[in-house]
Amino acid sequence: MSPRLAIVGAGVVARRVEKRLALAHDGRSVVTVDSRLVDLATSRRLDGVDVVVLAQQGPHHPAAVALLDRGIHVVSVGDQVHDVAALLEEGDRADSRDAVLVVGAGMWSGLTGLMARHLAGSFASIDEIHLALHGTAGPACARQHHRALAGTAVAFDDGAFTSMRAGTGRELVWFPEPVGAYDCYRAELPAPMVLHRAFPQVERITARMSANRRDRFTSRLPMLTPPHKEGGVGACRVELRGADASGARMTVIGGIAEMVATAAAATACAYVEATIRGSMRPGLVVPGEESVDTTSILRDIVRFGVRLQEFTGVPNS
Amino acid sequence: MKFVRRVLAALTATLLAAAAIRIGGSGGTPPQHGGWQPLDLPDP
Numbered sequence: 629m630s631p632r633l634a635i636v637g638a639g640v641v642a643r644r645v646e647k648r649l650a651l652a653h654d655g656r657s658v659v660t661v662d663s664r665l666v667d668l669a670t671s672r673r674l675d676g677v678d679v680v681v682l683a684q685q686g687p688h689h690p691a692a693v694a695l696l697d698r699g700i701h702v703v704s705v706g707d708q709v710h711d712v713a714a715l716l717e718e719g720d721r722a723d724s725r726d727a728v729l730v731v732g733a734g735m736w737s738g739l740t741g742l743m744a745r746h747l748a749g750s751f752a753s754i755d756e757i758h759l760a761l762h763g764t765a766g767p768a769c770a771r772q773h774h775r776a777l778a779g780t781a782v783a784f785d786d787g788a789f790t791s792m793r794a795g796t797g798r799e800l801v802w803f804p805e806p807v808g809a810y811d812c813y814r815a816e817l818p819a820p821m822v823l824h825r826a827f828p829q830v831e832r833i834t835a836r837m838s839a840n841r842r843d844r845f846t847s848r849l850p851m852l853t854p855p856h857k858e859g860g861v862g863a864c865r866v867e868l869r870g871a872d873a874s875g876a877r878m879t880v881i882g883g884i885a886e887m888v889a890t891a892a893a894a895t896a897c898a899y900v901e902a903t904i905r906g907s908m909r910p911g912l913v914v915p916g917e918e919s920v921d922t923t924s925i926l927r928d929i930v931r932f933g934v935r936l937q938e939f940t941g942v943p944n945s
Numbered sequence: 946m947k948f949v950r951r952v953l954a955a956l957t958a959t960l961l962a963a964a965a966i967r968i969g970g971s972g973g974t975p976p977q978h979g980g981w982q983p984l985d986l987p988d989p
Contacts, residue, residue, distance in 0.1 A: 743984075746986070883981070923986055923987055923989075924989065927989070936983065936984035937983060938983075939980070940978070940979050940981070941978070941979040941980075942980075943978070943979040944977075944979050
């Protein structure tokens with residue numbers, strides 16, 4: 629019997645997840661639910677649903693709790709720091725309900741975490757992971773991007789989480805073409821918290837986000853203009869530093885350049901596929917976790933239309 | 946007549962200089978190695 633899937637949300641990412649899941653398997657039942665209109669804890673529309681993708685704006689924690697209590701697997705693409713922190717504490721609940729809870733299954737924590745795990749295979753030990761992000765998906769994502777520059781940035785540094793003012797710490801980052809180089813700044817992103825779960829031995833984990841002067845200048849004000857229906861081509865970049873088997877220092881860089889909603893939807897869909905296959909044990913799953921078959925999930929992401937890239941050194945002829 | 950000769954001489958000098966730069970330029974092929982390349986995923 630074909631698994632029943634549901635999507636909570638009506639934004640760009642939710643629509644793209646729905647389209648990809650329906651295309652991936654003919655005859656698969658995909659239900660769309662608006663969490664503002666129905667109670668997820670009791671809604672009859674979710675009867676018999678196996679996996680729910682949470683792609684709505686706002687916090688995902690209350691919805692995830694309601695769904696886990698019904699024994700439904702949950703894949704969340706949420707990227708608000710406090711919401712993700714609350715979701716990371718729900719591992720025992722998921723485990724007790726024999727359900728999988730995937731946290732941060734979008735582009736910013738999900739895809740970067742998976743790429744970091746894949747690239748980590750080249751190292752004997754990793755010391756540092758540095759993430760950089762560019763672009764937004766739909767309007768809700770753009771508003772979150774705006775708020776993230778005015779909040780408190782979290783980083784993992786020398787064995788402890790540190791907080792710094794968002795919008796500081798400029799660094800010029802080269803993303804895959806056609807995005808190219810952008811100045812990136814600290815921002816209120818949950819990726820360091822999520823990746824620390826997957827890479828507890830790593831001493832430094834940072835995340836930066838691209839911004840221009842106007843973004844930084846207006847970050848503490850309401851958005852002056854309504855956000856676009858969908859941002860342009862976005863990008864993410866994952867840089868790992870560590871040592872090889874001989875102890876020599878090495879750096880490996882991966883990334884993508886893609887519409888953010890497409891990359892987020894592909895990552896969420898790949899996690900749905902992995903959940904349906906039963907390749908993840910019940911409980912909390914964070915992107916890049918060693919116990920999960922990262923390669924097969926990355927292969928699904930490629931199948932869903934995202935081109936993964938690796939920086940192989942200074943171009944020459 | 947003198948003016949026409951000067952103009953022709955100037956045009957000829959410009960053309961010769963442009964040709965020398967164009968022919969003498971190294972040109973070459975675009976980068977074949979390095980840069981961003983597709984990530985290799987192991988076969989299942």
